[in-house]
Amino acid sequence: MISNKAKKEINSWVEKYPEGRQSSAVMEALKIVQSENGNSLTTELIQEVADYLDMPGIAAQEVATFYENYNHSPMAKNVIRVCHNISCMLNGSDELITHLESKTGVKTGEVTQDGNICVKKVECLGACVGAPMLQIDDKYYEHLTLEKVDAIIDGLKEGK
Amino acid sequence: MFEIEIDGKLVNAEAGEKLIEVTDRVGISVPRFCYHEKLSVAANCRMCLVDVEGAPKPQPACSTPVSEGMKVSTQNEKAKSAQKSVMEFLLINHPLDCPICDQGGECELQDVAMSYGSNVSRFNEGKRVIADSNIGALIHTDMTRCIHCTRCVRFGTEIAGIMEMGGTGRGESLKIEPFLNEGIQSELSGNMIDVCPVGALTSKPFRYELRSWQMNSTESIARHDLVGSNINVQTYKGKVKRIVARSNDSVNETWISDRDRFSYEGLSHSNRLLKPQVKFDGTWKEVSWEVALDFCVKGLLRSAGESNSMNSLGVLASKTATLEEYYLLQKLVSELGCENIDYRLGVKDTKNTINLESNVKLSDLEKIDHALIVGSYTRLEQPMINHRLRKAALRGGTVDVINSMQFDFNLALNNENIIIPCEIANLLASTLKVVLESTNQDVPEELNKLTITKSATKIAKKLLSSDASVIVLGEHVINNDNAKNISNLVAMLAKNTNSSTLNLSKTGNSIAADIAGFFPGKDGLDVNSMLGKDMNAYIMFDVYPEYDFHNSSTAIKALSDKNSFIVSMNSFYNNNVADYSDVMLPISSYYETSGTHVNIEGEFQTFAASVKAPQESKPAWKVIKVLADLLDISGFNYSDSSNVLEEAKHNIKQGHRAEESINITDTNSVEVIWQPSPYSIDALLRHSDSLQETKIGQINKATMNSSTAKHLNLGDKDDYLGVPVVISSLVANNCVFINANKSTPSEEQA
Amino acid sequence: MNEVCFKNIDKKEPWSLSTYEASGGYSVWRKILKGELSPENIIDELKASGLRGRGGAGFPTGLKWSFMPRNSDIQKYVVCNSDEGEPGTCKDRDILRFNPHSVIEGMAIGGYVMKASVGYNYIRGEFMEPFYRFEAALKEAYKTGLLGKNISGSSVSFDLYTHLGAGAYICGEETALIESLEGKKGQPRFKPPFPANVGLYGKPTTVNNTESFASVPEILAKGGKWFHDLGVKNSGGCKLFSVTGHVKRPANFEVPMGIPFKDLLDMAGGIRDGRKLKAVIPGGSSTPVLTADEALAMNMDYDSIENAGSMLGAGSVIVMDDSTCMVKTLTRLAHFYYDESCGQCTPCREGTGWLYRILKRIMDGDGKSGDLDLLNNVGSNILGNTICALGDAAAMPVESFLRNFSEEFEYYIENGKSMVKDNV
């Protein structure tokens, strides 16, 4: 079920588009619903979003599976998205990823046993001058070193 | 109009045309997969790349607009190498399993690969495999073969009007699939099989049966509705194996409904009546045709009694006979001196029913700027007509409806009036009043006392302000207490608003029945009068009483109780028929006989038999002819059904014109609309297992709102007239809308 | 340095309206609202400025704006492309973070010139900090009466909204971006029709890059000629270059067009200690790679870079020193295009995966002797045959990497390992 709070938030996006074009808000609507649902989507939720925006379910499903930022299986509380594209690679992102894998004890893409952390390799996040870098939630962490990464992970473990 | 040069030839082209339309017109072949002339351009397969002088890159012929002075090469090195490249890319992940693929032999990919492909594969990286899911009873998927042309997706959004297939994921993992596991639901879904250029979407009932080149193909006409869609019937060893659409822009374009595509399955149902049978002392015996016909003749003559009068013979037929069958049967009995003939078995009161001409061409229907639909869910009841209306709506036309239940139309409705059946005539009358007043004409007395409602004004305004409007009258009102009034009101409204009319209440081949004069003569009895009388004998043509009669239990009772001599010609065995008949003659079903269907335009569409009638069953027109011979009636020496058609054409009968009067009655009780569900309207459909398995085939519900339910003392676990109750606010108050795949009600309705 | 988009970068709260206005911001817009500037006037100035689209294709902005049907009354749109996703590119993010008002003013001016009363800024979904900054700036602008309907009693209306992406590089392609704005998958549309005729919601639309819009107010404030003369022939003005990779001080630099690459490299602190320059991708990952010698001899403007054998693109300079394994680098880039292909058209959907798999196989030590020819051939079979330029972007690096560093690839195929010993 989409909560009233979520609906209100979705409405604020719908208002940006011309009348009858409410499906323009589907990308945000899916994000809003996803974040309410522990960071992942289900077919039922996608259908509900589609119904709410008066669009075919399959059209919402197309969107939900086309873009990178939607999850379709249970996802960790904290998703650490590490760029491994060229500028970051040249600056050691591969070591960073290996380090993160050993630190968290799971491979990239997998969720730690406690459901706390998932490390994902992602394509360029548009912060190449800060390479190597990673993103958690809305925040970018740049010019990383292994020490800095340790501090970030420790922070997450303490629930900061 | 200007000239462009293609492969060195000068050809005419028109501004706005795409290159591929020009090459197709002049017969220059450009390979393509995603392009389909009835769908929007996607330009995604890139197979149609050609070289346009001045353009640095090869251009797709399907999306490139022509321009004056353009020089195009479809064959030079640049074009060829682009086409070859694309072909290779299409094949690297394709399974190349032609030998086990149902599409083998009729696959666009296979054909093009022969001419553009290379025979050595340079791809050694392991092919993509895609898991399939069950998408319903009609379409089988092999998505590993899909080339992502998106024709099926575009078919859904653009033609079927519901987006069912979509492309999920992206890049290499782009997958064409429907959402959820509900499968495909559209009434036009089978067309996806036709548009799919490869073996990704194939016919489930046909699967693995045969190769296309092993089959014979005959042109035929589908007979489940008023359109008469053009089809090809593909047969093998005397059996219908598959039906595909045949293009005819003035009738069905390139589409057919699922009903027309899959009903053939019923032909081989175990329930077919295959041998002549005669009832001796209450038990059925299989006999030879000679014996059976002799029995018929004797029985009929005996029933005429001493006076040798056929006044007491009744002749009833279903709505699905051919024009020739109607004509011959009618001729036979009139020669015998009998005028008791009728095919309107489902009509409660033939004196109070619809009588409205249709006067708009199917191909013009998509050009109308406004439609008023009265009493019809066109989408499921007349899918191809609905498709034309939808096209009109997509072009900016508006659609108003007057119905007793809200339906899931796949076109945008401008104004939806959901009212109880007894108010329909009032609303139309009040609309007519508005029309007459605003065009400064006299308002007939009957209309004077009417109050004008907002809805009436809206409907009238729309009809008056449109240049090309049509009023569509549907089946839901055939048994309305004001049916005749409604029919007359529509005719008058149309006349005064310059609208055309479309009468969708005469489905199947009813128009042919009218033309053939298959209705009671001057002193003849109609169906209900016959049943009310003590008829000595009946000839029943492909009648299935529990489905065909308005009130089946009364009909069955009337037919069984009285000691009438009953000859039944049927294509399927039926218990009730067996109960009341004395002879059962097995006759041809669809595609087993030649004949003629007359569509809503009045177009005679004649077809040949695609297969022989199975076992001992025979083409019905021949049975009637032989019966006539045996009865010593002259004038039946036809060698071919085309002779019958010729004669019928010279004897076209006019349906009787009703007087234009209005006299509206009110009803206070709950009103019932009984509409058979779309795949239950005739015997062949009822025997097509795949169609019955679909969502549409399963529709069986008596829908009413909660206050009606309360009034009738019903809950949503109850049945009403034998049909499960569904409580929904979509229905007008005091109305029960029944959409049943079961027999008609067996008790007098509430 | 730092004269246009970055002119306030060293000031306190450079993103605030007050900082922006203190340095002359919104003066052009206010003039327009007073009716002192005509659309024709503005287009002429833009044409004179030599401003070319900063999104990568380098199409003259003034000319592009003149293509919009200006005399009809139907709704039109201006759209800002802040989807920045090309590897190596990270300038738009900083413009949004540090100078959002220049984008707002640039878009408003565009709206006025092209009679488009509504604008959308499409910001990539991961750019949340820039998004909040931009939203805050929008709020300020609305509050101050710089946006809305009939702004400060004038006949000019302009409403501006943000739209967020959700993770798809292809949405940087302008027609994919339009699809995405409509709430669909980001699949590029074939052209023609061009967005100027059939764009967002089927209406005439112009899409420009963030930096293009951000440059407009300053150009109009100081004059087209002033801007033009900052740069060189065919490459007017100054431009942001993102210098990343193996340099000591990677950063965005706003410098005049035509500056020698050597100088730019110096500004970024030069190559890491003890290393030598090996290769440079001058315009973002989709532009051909150059050797050190080619790069060192080149100036940073459209023509010079083209003469050197590559493209200026979005000005994303990726610097590689001699520790770089070119096989690994190309494999990573090939993976990117494979991962980001939208999948609708055949050559890109099938070809990018094929390219990546061959390279991956080489990296896994299973390279075969014909692989390099095959790579080149598959690349050239994609090139020019796709709906949008992503196909080309995937193919071009392959050709240039193989041409300039063939011995490294051959070595890898033969030996199953990299020729570069301590590669990173």
Ligand SMILES: Cc1cc2nc3c(=O)[nH]c(=O)nc-3n(C[C@H](O)[C@H](O)[C@H](O)COP(=O)(O)O)c2cc1C
């Ligand atoms: C695959 C692909 C990705 C692109 N990504 C971007 C991008 O992230 N940002 C951008 O401004 N332009 C991008 N472009 C270019 C846009 O299509 C378009 O040309 C540009 O936004 C126009 O703005 P401009 O004229 O101001 O440069 C991309 C093009 C392609 C083919």
Ligand code: SF4
């Ligand atoms: S299933 Fe068939 S029609 Fe649909 S996209 Fe695939 S190849 Fe095309």
Ligand code: FES
């Ligand atoms: S037929 Fe033209 S691109 Fe597919």
